[in-house]
Amino acid sequence: MELAIKDTVKRGKRIWRFRYYGLDGQVKFISGKTKSAVELLAKEMVEEIGLTKTSSSQIFLSEAWIDFCQHLDYKISIGEINKSTKDDYMSFYLNHLITFFTNTDIRLIDKHKLNDFVEYLKGKIRSKQFNSNTARKIFNTMSLILEHQVDIDKLGRNVCDDKNFLKTIIATKKKKAIIDFDEWSLEVIANIIEDINRPMVKLMCKIMLETAIRPSECRALDRKSLLFKSNVPMIRIDKAVKKGKHIGTTKTENGVRTLVISTKLKDLIIDHINTLPDHQNYLFLNNKGKFICVEQIIRGIEGALAKNKVQLPIDRKSYFFRHYMATYWAYTKKHKENAIDLARDLGDKDINFVAENYIKPFKNNGNAAENIDYQNQHFNWK
Secondary structure, three states, X not given: OOOOEEEEEEOOEEEEEEEEEOOOOOEEEEEEOOHHXXXXXXXXXXXXXXXXXXXXXXXEHHHHHHHHHHHHHHXXXXXXXOHHHHHHHHHHHHHHHHHHOOOOEHHHOOHHHHHHHHHHHHHHHHOOOOOHHHHHHXXXXXXXXXXXXXXXXXXXXXXXXXXXXXXXXXXXXXOOOOEXXXXXXXXXXXXXXXXXXXXXXXXXXXXXXXXXXXXXXXXXXXXXXXXXXXXXXXXXXXXXXXXXXXXXXXXXXXXXXXXXXXXHHHHHXXXXXXXXXXXOOEOOEOOOOOEOOHHHHHHHHHHHHHXXXXXXXXXXXXXXXXXXXXXXXXXXXXXXXXXHHHHHHHOOOOHHHHHHHOOOOEEOHHHHHHOHHHHHOXXXXX
């Protein structure tokens, strides 16, 4: 592969530069006074980290990753994706893809090699290093990298574009938890929330149960999120806490939405705001001025569960309220025959994703429909 070495003028002097992406996905340069010197250093560097090979008939994953990074940077520049999306891809690449496909010519990846890769992912699931959702994301990242090689005419076909491989990963998922409405009525869950010791976490859980918003969206609520001037109180969801410490966009474009809350919950939020310093914009900060972390939410939920001697029917405790309300709405009059509205209120546009990840089978779901009035009573929060 011919290296793209270009000349430029810097401080009145002509220099030669080779621009490339390192394995960390960051732009790097090799510079020198002559093209031959830069070319020599560039060849040594790319051979050392495996960015290219001398034969033009070979394409290694690290080279394809560079192309993919450039493609992602363009999409970031036009606002099509967020930088955090690229960071996720980079994590999957550095921690799994480049390790498994080291020194593998991607043109020679066949179904046997891909089967080995799927077994590698399933092994990680069995050892509980990550779940099947993460495994699918890793597989899809590989597929996107290969698909981009097809798009730029470097590869004839994307061997990952075979849904049968993805189905084998999906098949390793646990059976969906069944929510027994006799055991997990809205009233029962509301009472468990009341047993959370920390007032701030208790309020956050009440908001998440009523609205089914994500924990990251709840943590990002600020004074401007509260639309309380009309007779129908609402909250505006338009941002989320990213990487636990800074504000970013919602997870999806559909994540920007306005949701109705109960009058009682509005009053509880106002009571909470009255305890905050006037200069504090965000609603849920710890005593160090940092966003309440997910672990604090989980600890609060676990304490209340222990007090009531019960266990939640799903593993992700911080997401239980979102999963529960998605299922509840799906089985009741609110969204029973309108999956599009359900996805909209959840801040997702992919109906299939909502069905696959959030809607759980309801035991005694007839009771759910009969008890919709409990929600209409606006949750009898204390």
